[in-house]
Amino acid sequence: MDDDPAGVPPAISPCLTRREAGLGAALVAGLAPAAAQAAQATPGATLRLVLRVNGKAVDTMVDPRTSLLDLLREQLHLTGAKKGCDHGQCGACTVHLDGRRVASCLTLAAKAQDRRVLTIEGLAPPGGALHPMQQAFIDHDALQCGYCTPGQVMAAVSCVREGHVTDAAQIREYMSGNICRCGAYTGIVAAIQDAATRMREG
Amino acid sequence: MQRFTYTQARSAEAVPGTGARIIAGGTTLYDLMKLDIETPAALLDVTTIPGLDGIAFAGDELVFGALARMSDAAEHPEVLRRCPVLAESLAKAASQQLRNMATLGGNLLQRTRCPYFRNGAHYPCNKRAPGSGCAALEGLDRGHALLGGSEACIAVYPGDWAVALVAMDATLDLLGPRGARSLKVAALHRLPGDAPQQETVLEPGEMILRIRVPVGPIGRASTYHKIRDRESYAFALVSAAVALDMEQGVVREARIALGGVATRPWRVPEAEAVLAGRRLDRALALEAGRAAFAAARPGRHNGFKVVLGTEAVADAVMIAAERSQRP
Numbered sequence: 081m082d083d084d085p086a087g088v089p090p091a092i093s094p095c096l097t098r099r100e101a102g103l104g105a106a107l108v109a110g111l112a113p114a115a116a117q118a119a120q121a122t123p124g125a126t127l128r129l130v131l132r133v134n135g136k137a138v139d140t141m142v143d144p145r146t147s148l149l150d151l152l153r154e155q156l157h158l159t160g161a162k163k164g165c166d167h168g169q170c171g172a173c174t175v176h177l178d179g180r181r182v183a184s185c186l187t188l189a190a191k192a193q194d195r196r197v198l199t200i201e202g203l204a205p206p207g208g209a210l211h212p213m214q215q216a217f218i219d220h221d222a223l224q225c226g227y228c229t230p231g232q233v234m235a236a237v238s239c240v241r242e243g244h245v246t247d248a249a250q251i252r253e254y255m256s257g258n259i260c261r262c263g264a265y266t267g268i269v270a271a272i273q274d275a276a277t278r279m280r281e282g
Numbered sequence: 283m284q285r286f287t288y289t290q291a292r293s294a295e296a297v298p299g300t301g302a303r304i305i306a307g308g309t310t311l312y313d314l315m316k317l318d319i320e321t322p323a324a325l326l327d328v329t330t331i332p333g334l335d336g337i338a339f340a341g342d343e344l345v346f347g348a349l350a351r352m353s354d355a356a357e358h359p360e361v362l363r364r365c366p367v368l369a370e371s372l373a374k375a376a377s378q379q380l381r382n383m384a385t386l387g388g389n390l391l392q393r394t395r396c397p398y399f400r401n402g403a404h405y406p407c408n409k410r411a412p413g414s415g416c417a418a419l420e421g422l423d424r425g426h427a428l429l430g431g432s433e434a435c436i437a438v439y440p441g442d443w444a445v446a447l448v449a450m451d452a453t454l455d456l457l458g459p460r461g462a463r464s465l466k467v468a469a470l471h472r473l474p475g476d477a478p479q480q481e482t483v484l485e486p487g488e489m490i491l492r493i494r495v496p497v498g499p500i501g502r503a504s505t506y507h508k509i510r511d512r513e514s515y516a517f518a519l520v521s522a523a524v525a526l527d528m529e530q531g532v533v534r535e536a537r538i539a540l541g542g543v544a545t546r547p548w549r550v551p552e553a554e555a556v557l558a559g560r561r562l563d564r565a566l567a568l569e570a571g572r573a574a575f576a577a578a579r580p581g582r583h584n585g586f587k588v589v590l591g592t593e594a595v596a597d598a599v600m601i602a603a604e605r606s607q608r609p
């Protein structure tokens with residue numbers, strides 16, 4: 081599946097979080113410390129986590145309290161998934177876990193152990209064309225500020241794969257977990273209908 | 283959030299002895315940990331236990347593994363065909379993302395959405411801080427219970443699945459420190475009484491393994507009718523789980539349970555008795571709706587639910603009846 085795109089570099093180095101980066105002078109040069117060093121820099125990071133993110137192997141230490149969203153954004157610097165509510169209510173943090181859409185803010189990072197995560201950054205192969213869903217969002221003006229968009233796109237790709245796109249009403253029902261405060265819903269539904277056809281054509 | 287240790291379980295037998303708090307999907311527990319309402323020192327992830335996520339028919343029983351995801355049960359073709367009230371109660375709950383994460387066992391144990399409970403220390407709340415009082419009794423009670431409340435707490439049990447299960451007379455298989463036992467879903471949740479912090483009769487460490495639902499002549503003609511503030515992705519203002527056994531327009535047996543209006547899943551035998559043995563029409567369905575809410579005690583802002591709920595029960599009865607005519 082395209083959770084594991086071919087031809088990508090083998091590993092993502094866990095970097096310091098912005099919070100950690102603000103903490104000390106030693107970090108001026110600390111662009112990509114190894115996992116063990118990161119663990120020292122963060123005293124609570126007691127849990128070793130091995131997973132695949134966008135096809136790349138990740139081996140890192142986390143505090144057990146960390147959400148999958150914070151792991152992606154703060155440690156792996158994949159800031160596509162957004163934090164809207166941090167309580168499962170808005171969908172801005174939607175990513176795929178073993179091929180299914182989930183709210184990464186309510187997913188303990190620890191639960192991603194040995195599993196595959198796909199974020200908006202890994203949806204289209206690097207350097208190539210956009211994923212049909214991304215292109216359809218552009219074509220149909222399915223956004224204004226764009227904050228909800230990565231979550232909308234990841235949810236929409238699942239919505240098509242699940243087969244929940246028979247008509248506009250079904251799309252609205254199965255996309256109801258993604259709130260858009262700009263109210264771009266009309267464009268979003270149109271984009272999904274369009275992309276559903278293109279995804280089927282391959 | 284408080285610190286905790288995290289471990290993954292490999293077998294159900296290992297769960298009761300650990301003293302750790304079970305976490306399944308985490309969509310209730312982790313959420314409330316972020317709000318510092320739940321503060322477990324140790325989490326045991328049970329979703330890594332193999333073999334407890336199946337959905338199957340065994341004779342006249344539909345058996346759900348407690349670790350099955352809401353989304354899998356909601357779209358299971360046999361569940362939809364043989365007992366739509368169950369599938370609909372799940373499909374109309376939360377969002378697809380959350381249904382992919384949340385389990386059928388964890389769902390039963392979700393906690394109230396009472397805003398005073400969730401939104402923290404500024405408000406007295408007997409459920410969060412026993413003995414502190416109840417902000418809802420003198421506050422905004424639009425989302426609070428008309429049935430089953432006490433002087434200590436009027437928080438609504440917010441789940442949908444348990445309401446459908448109570449209507450279907452479902453049973454839980456449990457494994458606890460003192461061994462295995464079975465329990466009716468109807469006996470799982472406590473009334474708030476003077477100890478609203480104690481929400482179920484489960485013992486610490488006791489795990490739900492399976493949910494068993496008898497599906498005989500009653501099941502096909504059923505529905506979960508849920509009324510919300512918005513069309514999707516919201517908790518029930520009021521909901522009705524209805525299942526009928528009908529013969530040529532006459533009700534042989536009726537099951538009715540209410541959600542969104544009571545402190546626990548709320549079966550209404552008074553309303554069922556109105557229908558039993560009688561020829562069904564809309565007027566009779568409304569009579570059942572009125573019986574369902576006869577004992578309701580509205581507060582200041584939730585009185586509209588008596589009328590809304592009466593109509594919702596009547597509509598649900600008519601939807602279920604229509605399904606009894608399907609082959």
Ligand SMILES: Cc1cc2nc3c(=O)[nH]c(=O)nc-3n(C[C@H](O)[C@H](O)[C@H](O)COP(=O)(O)OP(=O)(O)OC[C@H]3O[C@@H](n4cnc5c(N)ncnc54)[C@H](O)[C@@H]3O)c2cc1C
Pocket residue numbers: 167168169303304305306307308309310311312313328348349352374375376377380383384385386387388389390391392440441442443488489490491515516517518
């Ligand atoms: C934004 C949002 C909207 C929602 N909307 C709805 C809705 O409309 N309708 C609805 O019904 N629900 C709704 N929910 C609630 C959701 O369905 C529940 O949070 C979910 O089903 C809980 O399951 P879980 O596996 O995530 O449980 P967890 O959060 O993992 O656990 C919940 C509790 O159950 C215990 N537990 C879990 N599994 C077991 C087991 N097998 N045995 C014993 N104890 C166990 C845990 O210790 C914990 O106390 C919503 C939730 C959110 C965040």
Ligand code: SF4
Pocket residue numbers: 394396397398399406407408409410415416417418419426434435436437478
């Ligand atoms: S209704 Fe219950 S949960 Fe809500 S504030 Fe009162 S005691 Fe707390």
Ligand code: FES
Pocket residue numbers: 162163164165166167168169170171172173174183184185186
């Ligand atoms: S940030 Fe996860 S659902 Fe809002």
Ligand code: FES
Pocket residue numbers: 222223224225226227228229259260261262263264
């Ligand atoms: S585009 Fe602004 S929130 Fe959706």
